[in-house]
Amino acid sequence: MKTLALLLLLISSSFSPDSILGKWTNADKSKELTLVKNGDGYTGTSEGKEILQHLVYNNGSYTGKVFLPKRNQTFPCTIKLKGDDTMEITVKAGFMSQTKVWTRIK
Secondary structure (H helix, E strand, C coil): CHHHHHHHHHHHHCCCHHHHCEEEEECCCCCEEEEEEECCEEEEEECCEEEEEEEEEECCEEEEEEEECCCCEEEEEEEEECCCCEEEEEEEECCEEEEEEEEECC
């Protein structure tokens, strides 16, 4: 078990913070998200709207806010890279959370 934890730590810390930069698409390829560096953090836009805000890299993951246009609300989020071309965005609202997988557009 300790070996697995160490391996996961090494894998998660092997990514550069800028590894998140680029274009991403959701599972059904209906949305595109462009992540760019913005000062000391990162911002994500989709269809001209800033969706991911104030993302900061710390210990292998990014934390910040996600704006959900359908609800017209902003929620805390965490993003984890799961390889060079996959990321998981977890949105938390109260006691509930939901995770979506996005893949890099090449």
